[in-house]
Amino acid sequence: MxxxxxxxxxxxxxxxxxxxxxxxxxxxxxxxxxxxxxxxxxxxxxxxxxxxxxxxxxxxxxxxxxxxxxxxxxxxxxxxxxxxxxxxxxxxxxxxxxxxxxxxxxxxxxxxxxxxxxxxxxxxxxxxxxxxxxxxxxxxxxxxxxxxxxxxxxxxxxxxxxxxxxxxxxxxxxxxxxxxxxxxxxxxxxxxxxxxxxxxxxxxxxxxxxxxxxxxxxxxxxxxxxxxxxxxxxxxxxxxxxxxxxxxxxTYRPEDNEVVIFYASIYGGTENAAEVLANALGAKKVKNIKMYDVSVTDVSYLVSEAFRASHLVFASATYNNEIFPYMENLIRDLAAHNVQNRSIALVENGSWAPVSGKKMSELFSSMKNMNFLQDTVTLKSRGHEEQRLQLLSLADTIAESVFAAELH
Ligand SMILES: Cc1cc2nc3c(=O)[nH]c(=O)nc-3n(C[C@H](O)[C@H](O)[C@H](O)COP(=O)(O)O)c2cc1C
Ligand SMILES: [Fe+2]
Ligand SMILES: [Fe+2]
The missing domain is CATH 3.60.15.10 (Ribonuclease Z/Hydroxyacylglutathione hydrolase-like)
Known part of the structure; x- marks a missing residue:
């Protein structure tokens, strides 16, 4: 009928x-x-x-x-x-x-x-x-x-x-x-x-x-x-x-002055760094932090989150001398969708020659008005006290930037 x-x-x-x-x-x-x-x-x-x-x-x-x-x-x-x-x-x-x-x-x-x-x-x-x-x-x-x-x-x-x-x-x-x-x-x-x-x-x-x-x-x-x-x-x-x-x-203006952390991890070292960073941001009273394992969540949701939030963190293991594939796919998708005007920070990991940070920043350099908040944090296999302190410092910088940002 x-x-x-x-x-x-x-x-x-x-x-x-x-x-x-x-x-x-x-x-x-x-x-x-x-x-x-x-x-x-x-x-x-x-x-x-x-x-x-x-x-x-x-x-x-x-x-x-x-x-x-x-x-x-x-x-x-x-x-x-x-x-x-x-x-x-x-x-x-x-x-x-x-x-x-x-x-x-x-x-x-x-x-x-x-x-x-x-x-x-x-x-x-x-x-x-x-x-x-x-x-x-x-x-x-x-x-x-x-x-x-x-x-x-x-x-x-x-x-x-x-x-x-x-x-x-x-x-x-x-x-x-x-x-x-x-x-x-x-x-x-x-x-x-x-x-x-x-x-x-x-x-x-x-x-x-x-x-x-x-x-x-x-x-x-x-x-x-x-x-x-x-x-x-x-x-x-x-x-x-x-x-x-x-x-x-x-016009690629963010809707929320908020932080999204995207991470790609095989054995948990990179994920651990992402968690440490998120907890430090929470301790700084940054609200509504979102974290995504890019191997788990479909990339369409991740692209959408990048359109929403002002501050984006990308943490990736190195994989065969490249960015971890799901993370590379995400960043290429963001570039393909013309994402721009975001504050970003990178975390890389690798057991012998970490290159994911450099390769991620190369991809972001083709995108308009992507503002790197701080130098890439590098882990070699797992984070230690030195990296923990770097992540705390990164959290300070991100929190400051979130609180200073105004939506236009
Ligand atoms: C298939 C495969 C390829 C890898 N390729 C590299 C590489 O090219 N360079 C490097 O430094 N580490 C390489 N690694 C090691 C991981 O990047 C490293 O162990 C990292 O600490 C993993 O982080 P995770 O604990 O978050 O998984 C590779 C690991 C796997 C499983
Ligand atoms: Fe349609
Ligand atoms: Fe259509």
């Missing part, structure tokens, strides 16, 4: 959730599942905004059929051509061959790439920045949002209902469970951390492009944001809060 949700006289939610998927993009764990959102506007003409992932194709087709209730499908607006949204486009066109497909030039080029044998002759509407489509009562305006999250992305603004269909922007990990709207959820720290993990790992790299979209959005009266993942945003205070979060993340 269909599970479409009516949102207004003319707007319907046609998406659903996948709680079986292990890793989104076969990369990021989604223990709470993921929703794929699609919307249908029932105007004089009918308009579908994006399709969905293959995993929910069956119910999606049932949703469309039930809401259209015998009417033709006039338009399909394709805001994003990534298969988590467009995989079912051909299935929809098979059933509604009358539909005109609306998208940017790059979108249409990608449709050909993904669906080579799809004949869309006479059914293509190519849109540029600020082009509009009137469907009777509704007037849709198209706004290019390249690299939020792929180059072809557009967002669509419904000028009539003042709704921004925002593609991947403003999305979050986590299935929808009956509460379609963010204002029906507490949206506490836990939900925020999943939204941050989505943002940082999916679009975190493209801060400049997200800023460009935010600037365009600032000129619009937005009463509702309908993203392609996660809940719909409609309360004015929630929308403002959401945009402030995005603006902070897009």
């Amino acid at each position: 269909h599970q479409a949700i009516q949102m207004s006289d003319t707007l319907w939610y046609l998406g659903s959730s996948d709680r079986r998927l292990a890793k989104f993009e076969n990369c990021h764990p989604v223990p709470l599942g993921i929703s794929y959102n699609s919307y249908l506007v029932m105007d004089e003409k009918t308009v579908l905004l994006d399709t969905v992932d293959h995993s929910i194709c069956g119910v999606f087709l049932e949703n469309i059929k039930s809401v259209l209730n015998g009417r033709p499908l006039d338009y399909i607006i394709v805001n994003h051509m990534e298969p988590d949204h467009c995989a079912t486009l051909a299935e929809v066109l098979l059933r509604y061959p009358e539909a005109t497909v609306v998208g940017s030039a790059k979108t249409h080029a990608m449709i050909k790439q993904f669906f080579g044998d799809l004949n869309l002759q006479g059914k293509v509407m190519q849109v540029k920045e600020n082009d509009t489509l009137s469907t009777g009562h509704h007037n849709f305006r198209f706004i290019l949002a390249p690299m939020v999250h792929w180059p072809e992305v557009t967002v669509t603004y419904d000028e009539t209902e003042k709704i921004l269909f925002s593609a991947d922007a403003f999305g979050t990990f986590g299935a929808l469970s009956g509460n379609l709207y963010a204002d029906q959820l507490d949206f506490g720290d836990f939900e925020l951390s999943e939204m941050r993990r989505y943002y940082s790992n999916i679009v975190g790299k493209y801060g400049l492009q997200v800023q460009a979209l935010l600037n365009k959005a600032a000129g619009l009266d937005i009463q509702m944001i309908c993203p392609l993942h996660g809940p719909v945003w409609r309360a004015a205070n929630k929308i403002q809060w959401l945009i402030e979060k995005y603006s902070r993340w897009a």
Whole structure:
């Protein structure tokens, strides 16, 4: 049976959730599942905004059929051509061959790439920045949002209902469970951390492009944001809060003046140093210190933590003359996501020729505005009194810096 949700006289939610998927993009764990959102506007003409992932194709087709209730499908607006949204486009066109497909030039080029044998002759509407489509009562305006999250992305603004269909922007990990709207959820720290993990790992790299979209959005009266993942945003205070979060993340400004210690340890010597440092920070009254064994916690959570906190410590054993692999993977991922403007400190370990500190600092040197707080602390196998004192001194420096830092 269909599970479409009516949102207004003319707007319907046609998406659903996948709680079986292990890793989104076969990369990021989604223990709470993921929703794929699609919307249908029932105007004089009918308009579908994006399709969905293959995993929910069956119910999606049932949703469309039930809401259209015998009417033709006039338009399909394709805001994003990534298969988590467009995989079912051909299935929809098979059933509604009358539909005109609306998208940017790059979108249409990608449709050909993904669906080579799809004949869309006479059914293509190519849109540029600020082009509009009137469907009777509704007037849709198209706004290019390249690299939020792929180059072809557009967002669509419904000028009539003042709704921004925002593609991947403003999305979050986590299935929808009956509460379609963010204002029906507490949206506490836990939900925020999943939204941050989505943002940082999916679009975190493209801060400049997200800023460009935010600037365009600032000129619009937005009463509702309908993203392609996660809940719909409609309360004015929630929308403002959401945009402030995005603006902070897009400019790589930390949210919390707090310390996160990432460590990579085989036999416990490096871990021991990380614990000594954390305890010394705690004794200095630094609050909410977080520690992660990078071999244990999935890197998507670690990237998210680096987007959140102002002070980051990286402690790693040397492994075959390199940084320990999980730590190297983390730092390369941070660089790939353009993490910048952080205060950092390094701890290295090695039994004969420790090089992890030097190699870590080389990776950080390619990143913008990473401020080394103190020289690398070096352990040879395990820490001794000399290293304990160095770690206490490092804790002093970090604590001072945390207390002096202001959030901008
Ligand atoms: C597979 C392997 C490769 C290693 N390669 C190096 C190395 O190239 N240089 C070095 O100084 N130590 C090397 N080590 C030794 C560890 O870096 C060293 O024992 C360190 O103290 C381990 O820290 P942990 O107690 O936190 O695991 C290697 C250890 C292992 C298991
Ligand atoms: Fe995407
Ligand atoms: Fe997506």
